[in-house]
Amino acid sequence: xxxxxxxxxxxxxxxxxxxxxxxxxxxxxxxxxxxxxxxxxxxxxxxxxxxxxxxxxxxxxxxxxxxxxxxxxxxxxxxxxxxxxxxxxxxxxxxxxxxxxxxxxxxxxxxxxxxxxxxxxxxxxxxxxxxxxxxxxxxxxxxxxxxxxxxxxxxxxxxxxxxxxxxxxxxxxxxxxxxxxxxxxxxxxxxxxxxxxxxxxxxxxxxxxxxxxxxxxxxxxxxxxxxxxxxxxxxxxxxxxxxxxxxxxxxxxxxxxxxxxxxxxxxxxxxxxxxxxxxxxxxxxxxxxxxxxxxxxxxxxxxxxxxxxxxxxxxxxxxxxxxxxxx
Amino acid sequence: xxxxxxxxxxxxxxxxxxxxxxxxxxxxxxxxxxxxxxxxxxxxxxxxxxxxxxxxxxxxxxxxxxxxxxxxxxxxxxxxxxxxxxxxxxxxxxxxxxxxxxxxxxxxxxxxxxxxxxxxxxxxxxxxxxxxxxxxxxxxxxxxxxxxxxxxxxxxxxxxxxxxxxxxxxxxxxxxxxxxxxxxxxxxxxxxxxxxxxxxxxxxxxxxxxxxxxxxxxxxxxxxxxxxxxxxxxxxxxxxxxxxxxxxxxxxxxxxxxxxxxxxxxxxxxxxxxxxxxxxxxxxxxxxxxxxxxxxxxxxxxxxxxxxxxxxxx
Numbered sequence: 001x002x003x004x005x006x007x008x009x010x011x012x013x014x015x016x017x018x019x020x021x022x023x024x025x026x027x028x029x030x031x032x033x034x035x036x037x038x039x040x041x042x043x044x045x046x047x048x049x050x051x052x053x054x055x056x057x058x059x060x061x062x063x064x065x066x067x068x069x070x071x072x073x074x075x076x077x078x079x080x081x082x083x084x085x086x087x088x089x090x091x092x093x094x095x096x097x098x099x100x101x102x103x104x105x106x107x108x109x110x111x112x113x114x115x116x117x118x119x120x121x122x123x124x125x126x127x128x129x130x131x132x133x134x135x136x137x138x139x140x141x142x143x144x145x146x147x148x149x150x151x152x153x154x155x156x157x158x159x160x161x162x163x164x165x166x167x168x169x170x171x172x173x174x175x176x177x178x179x180x181x182x183x184x185x186x187x188x189x190x191x192x193x194x195x196x197x198x199x200x201x202x203x204x205x206x207x208x209x210x211x212x213x214x215x216x217x218x219x220x221x222x223x224x225x226x227x228x229x230x231x232x233x234x235x236x237x238x239x240x241x242x243x244x245x246x247x248x249x250x251x252x253x254x255x256x257x258x259x260x261x262x263x264x265x266x267x268x269x270x271x272x273x274x275x276x277x278x279x280x281x282x283x284x285x286x287x288x289x290x291x292x293x294x295x296x297x298x299x300x301x302x303x304x305x306x307x308x309x310x311x312x313x314x315x316x317x318x319x320x321x322x323x324x325x326x327x
Numbered sequence: 328x329x330x331x332x333x334x335x336x337x338x339x340x341x342x343x344x345x346x347x348x349x350x351x352x353x354x355x356x357x358x359x360x361x362x363x364x365x366x367x368x369x370x371x372x373x374x375x376x377x378x379x380x381x382x383x384x385x386x387x388x389x390x391x392x393x394x395x396x397x398x399x400x401x402x403x404x405x406x407x408x409x410x411x412x413x414x415x416x417x418x419x420x421x422x423x424x425x426x427x428x429x430x431x432x433x434x435x436x437x438x439x440x441x442x443x444x445x446x447x448x449x450x451x452x453x454x455x456x457x458x459x460x461x462x463x464x465x466x467x468x469x470x471x472x473x474x475x476x477x478x479x480x481x482x483x484x485x486x487x488x489x490x491x492x493x494x495x496x497x498x499x500x501x502x503x504x505x506x507x508x509x510x511x512x513x514x515x516x517x518x519x520x521x522x523x524x525x526x527x528x529x530x531x532x533x534x535x536x537x538x539x540x541x542x543x544x545x546x547x548x549x550x551x552x553x554x555x556x557x558x559x560x561x562x563x564x565x566x567x568x569x570x571x572x573x574x575x576x577x578x579x580x581x582x583x584x585x586x587x588x589x590x591x592x593x594x595x596x597x598x599x600x601x602x603x604x605x606x607x608x609x610x611x612x613x614x615x616x617x618x619x620x621x622x623x624x625x626x627x628x629x630x631x632x633x634x635x636x637x638x639x640x641x
Binding site for chain 1: 353354356357360361363364365367368370371374382383384385386387444445447448450451452455456457458460463466467470472473474475476477478479480481482484508509511512513515516519544545569572573575576579580590591592594595597603605608609612615616619620622623624627628630631
């Protein structure tokens with residue numbers, strides 16, 4: 001590279017080229033690859049530093065102190081070590097929320113994956129009206145989560161809901177059923193709604209993966225007399241593995257951070273039956289931001305725990321997946 | 328071969344019932360999937376057009392009209408009158424139009440920032456040689472794994488602290504930038520990834536040709552690379568736009584003033600937890616869905632293509 005100067009040549013700060021040479025190049029906008037790369041990457045790195053990495057550090061810092069009080073700058077915060085974590089871990093609601101989030105995540109994601117793959121195999125074919133069908137099937141994915149929650153709250157309304165109505169008409173139920181006000185059932189309902197919404201997203205990713213599998217593999221397998229199932233098991237599945245792992249990361253982390261759905265659907269109820277970790281954290285932080293209770297400190301501790309768990313999940317996935325594609 | 332010929336050539340036993348069944352099964356499945364996906368929207372539309380008295384009955388009416396045979400003549404029988412009353416109430420009681428505009432401003436600006444910065448970084452990571460490239464890429468992708476909630480509290484505190492200072496109008500509560508900047512940062516790793524994957528697929532000869540023609544590196548970037556990366560830009564813009572349009576946690580926290588709320592927050596705060604005004608809610612929800620449905624119909628192909636570029640190569 002042009003800039004790699006030996007110690008001997010590196011007499012001036014600008015190396016063999018000298019300041020004049022540099023200015024000359026800049027004037028002509030003939031900068032080196034390295035300089036161009038720095039110029040192109042600096043905005044993104046600054047952005048991420050300010051809005052992603054600094055807040056994480058601040059959250060960890062806050063979780064080790066007494067509650068910081070907004071709008072009262074005179075109030076000082078005090079280092080309390082793991083006190084907030086002790087408070088958090090002795091709160092039954094926290095463990096309940098952890099359980100809810102784990103159930104919600106690890107039940108919905110595998111089901112979405114299987115349904116999504118099936119849907120993608122359907123959508124792979126060319127057929128009349130494919131464009132509209134695809135748009136309609138992808139629509140739930142684009143639907144804002146909290147609006148989705150409102151829609152399903154109406155569909156599952158305990159007295160007038162159309163889901164009860166349909167189930168009564170086909171004879172499964174004899175009267176409207178309050179799906180969202182039974183503690184056991186509400187979590188299943190919420191999980192099902194997420195599966196309804198996100199299967200289309202899974203299908204989208206799977207479709208992308210399927211289209212990257214070369215057709216000639218199937219051709220030659222067919223010539224060799226491989227059955228449809230064999231072709232699926234020995235060609236599609238293995239070649240789809242990287243896509244499946246990407247899809248798992250793409251869905252597991254957001255599912256683990258579910259907030260809008262429980263907020264809009266049930267408000268976390270009945271009781272705490274659908275209070276996810278993030279909803280718990282948000283409530284801990286914002287319903288209780290007083291100086292003594294330190295809602296923000298407790299919320300920060302909970303947020304830090306969520307970060308840790310998310311990173312562990314991501315690490316497990318990445319360890320099985322990561323093959324950097326850098327030239 | 329014309330259709331007639333192909334029909335003539337096909338022996339009857341070849342047109343197996345199996346084939347017909349397969350086709351029926353295929354279209355049946357597609358139809359079922361479309362119905363399952365769109366039924367909630369149909370139901371919201373229907374509910375929003377019902378008069379309040381019809382909304383709170385069980386069982387519910389599925390169609391405004393039915394056909395009955397009266398005196399041997401098929402006649403339309405009205406089950407309930409269709410009304411726009413709910414829409415009038417929604418628009419009068421809540422600034423639904425304002426919410427939609429707020430969402431559009433925030434989502435467009437977020438998409439714009441991510442396209443510009445994502446393309447820059449993606450280009451550098453794909454096409455340029457420089458030290459610590461892999462590490463830089465890993466740091467950017469790592470940011471995508473960090474939970475949003477752990478960035479919420481400090482940013483909220485920051486927004487409060489900046490209220491009333493010179494930065495307040497830029498990054499305080501109830502400022503568009505207060506949402507735009509976090510959203511752009513959260514989706515940045517995704518944007519960078521899409522662009523990086525896209526640029527990796529472009530042949531190197533493109534730039535070499537430009538350099539031979541005497542263009543500078545920057546000239547190559549603007550004259551050659553940017554024009555051919557329109558597809559990646561479109562995909563990134565669409566997906567980031569949808570993300571920003573849909574986000575809820577930050578929008579709920581940062582927009583405390585009704586006139587600054589986005590559509591998701593506006594609708595979520597419609598009515599109370601119990602005793603919700605379902606007529607106006609369904610009307611507002613349907614109004615919020617119309618732009619989305621148009622968007623999906625117009626850009627669906629781009630979304631699918633974009634995911635192919637980004638995900639298929641992982």
